[in-house]
Amino acid sequence: MASIALFIFIALYFINAGYGMLFDKKWGITLPSKIGWSIMEMVVFFIMFILWFFSSRKLEIVPFLFFIFFELHYFQRSFIYPLLMKGNSRMPIGIMSMAILFNILNGYMQGEWIFYLAPADLYTKHWLQTPQFISGTAIFFLGMFINIQSDHVIRNLRKPGDTNHYLPQKGLYKYVTSANYLGEIIEWTGFAILTWSWSGLVFAWWTFANLVPRANALYHKYEKMFGKEKVGTRKRIFPFIY
Numbered sequence: 248m249a250s251i252a253l254f255i256f257i258a259l260y261f262i263n264a265g266y267g268m269l270f271d272k273k274w275g276i277t278l279p280s281k282i283g284w285s286i287m288e289m290v291v292f293f294i295m296f297i298l299w300f301f302s303s304r305k306l307e308i309v310p311f312l313f314f315i316f317f318e319l320h321y322f323q324r325s326f327i328y329p330l331l332m333k334g335n336s337r338m339p340i341g342i343m344s345m346a347i348l349f350n351i352l353n354g355y356m357q358g359e360w361i362f363y364l365a366p367a368d369l370y371t372k373h374w375l376q377t378p379q380f381i382s383g384t385a386i387f388f389l390g391m392f393i394n395i396q397s398d399h400v401i402r403n404l405r406k407p408g409d410t411n412h413y414l415p416q417k418g419l420y421k422y423v424t425s426a427n428y429l430g431e432i433i434e435w436t437g438f439a440i441l442t443w444s445w446s447g448l449v450f451a452w453w454t455f456a457n458l459v460p461r462a463n464a465l466y467h468k469y470e471k472m473f474g475k476e477k478v479g480t481r482k483r484i485f486p487f488i489y
Contacts, residue, residue, distance in 0.1 A: 249452055259457070264461065266339060277340065278337065280337055280338045282329070283340075284324070284328060284332070285325055286347070287350060288325040288329075289325035290354070305362070308375070309371065313442055314362075332402070333402060333407075334410065349453070357447070357450060360442075360445075360446040361444075365444070382440060382441075383439070383443075384441050386434075389437070393433060394434060397430055423481055423482050423486055424465055424483060428462050432458060439451040466481075466482075
């Protein structure tokens with residue numbers, strides 16, 4: 248999984264995934280973005296639920312908290328985020344299918360480690376007092392807040408019936424053009440820390456490998472649409488850095 252992420256990271260600097268602002272008809276048959284987002288995200292929500300439900304560790308406090316944190320994110324992405332989407336944008340089925348494949352593999356990887364493969368004496372109640380859990384949890388929810396707040400900013404750029412694109416200005420968009428992606432990277436970095444696991448680290452790396460090149464593509468899209476002067480000193484995804 249880590250090796251594939253490296254390949255994806257490099258490839259996405261040359262190939263734009265054709266959805267959202269970078270939508271491209273060459274990616275083939277499409278469906279409404281609301282449906283595409285819901286389907287591809289709910290897959291991992293239910294995979295994690297099944298792995299948790301059939302685990303003998305499901306009522307242990309630390310694995311249960313990991314489960315709740317993970318499911319909170321994907322409940323929002325599967326059932327709330329799509330309903331809040333405005334407009335009639337479309338998503339290529341090919342993009343949705345690749346996301347489903349990743350979510351199946353990643354959901355299995357996270358759930359299998361937390362509920363089945365982790366040493367039985369690792370995630371005891373004493374884990375709640377570790378620096379990893381405390382700092383990782385704070386980072387996780389900070390990232391979730393940034394991600395949701397940034398999505399809110401983007402969603403409210405348009406008035407009803409408006410199909411134009413605008414340069415977001417509020418929140419962390421004052422500093423980067425992809426604040427929502429920054430939030431998601433922070434979120435899963437927090438999850439990697441609070442679980443202190445290779446599976447969590449691979450997920451954080453995948454998030455970075457997928458979103459950093461896309462943030463770069465969106466940055467150049469904004470420059471083309473609005474001009475370099477309008478984009479100003481904003482960075483792509485990491486304030487003051489890149």
